Amino acid sequence: MSDPxxxxxxxxxxxxxxxxxxxxxxxxxxxxxxxxxxxxxxxxIQQGDVRVSREEREADSVVRVDKGLFDRIVSGEENLYAAWVRNELRAEGEVRLARLIQRVFPGPPGAHDPRMFARERRRQA
Known part of the structure; x- marks a missing residue:
């Protein structure tokens, strides 16, 4: 069984x-x-350089969420921002960091990055 x-x-x-x-x-x-x-x-995160660990220590920002919901978010089945608005995901501390990391979460299946879409449109023109 995989762990998203x-x-x-x-x-x-x-x-x-x-x-x-x-x-x-x-x-x-x-x-x-x-x-x-x-x-x-x-x-x-250090100016885009990223390291990930399982350390239990203080952080600038803490995101709390149900693991099942987070699995669906990282699978693209749920939207991180929508979960935030529904208060199913909570951020404490430096909320700006939590908002910035949204950039690396996947979109829904079949979604395309808007920049890639714009590049394709320019090529076709």
């Missing part, structure tokens, strides 16, 4: 540098709540 959350964080950590987070510096801890406790993922 682990796959997401493993992939994020292996990227090393994420251009979409170039303007971000700080730490984010994701507290993913479930029946058996809380899974924690710790993300360090």
């Amino acid at each position: 959350t682990a796959e997401f964080f493993d992939g994020l950590g292996h990227r090393g540098h994420e251009p979409l987070l170039q303007e971000a510096t700080g730490t984010i801890r994701f507290d993913l709540e479930h029946d058996h406790g809380v899974d924690r993922w710790f993300v360090v």
Whole structure:
């Protein structure tokens, strides 16, 4: 059985540098709540350089969310921003970091990055 959350964080950590987070510096801890406790993922961002671990330590921003919902978010089945608006996802501390990291979350299946769409339209013209 696959774990979408682990796959997401493993992939994020292996990227090393994420251009979409170039303007971000700080730490984010994701507290993913479930029946058996809380899974924690710790993300360090240094001007786009990203490291991911399972450390349990203080962070500039803490995101709390149900693990099942987070699995659906990183699978593209749910929208992170919509969960935030519904108060199913909560951020504490430096909320700006939590908002910036949204950039690396997948969109819904079949969605296209708007920049790629614009490039394709220019090529066709």
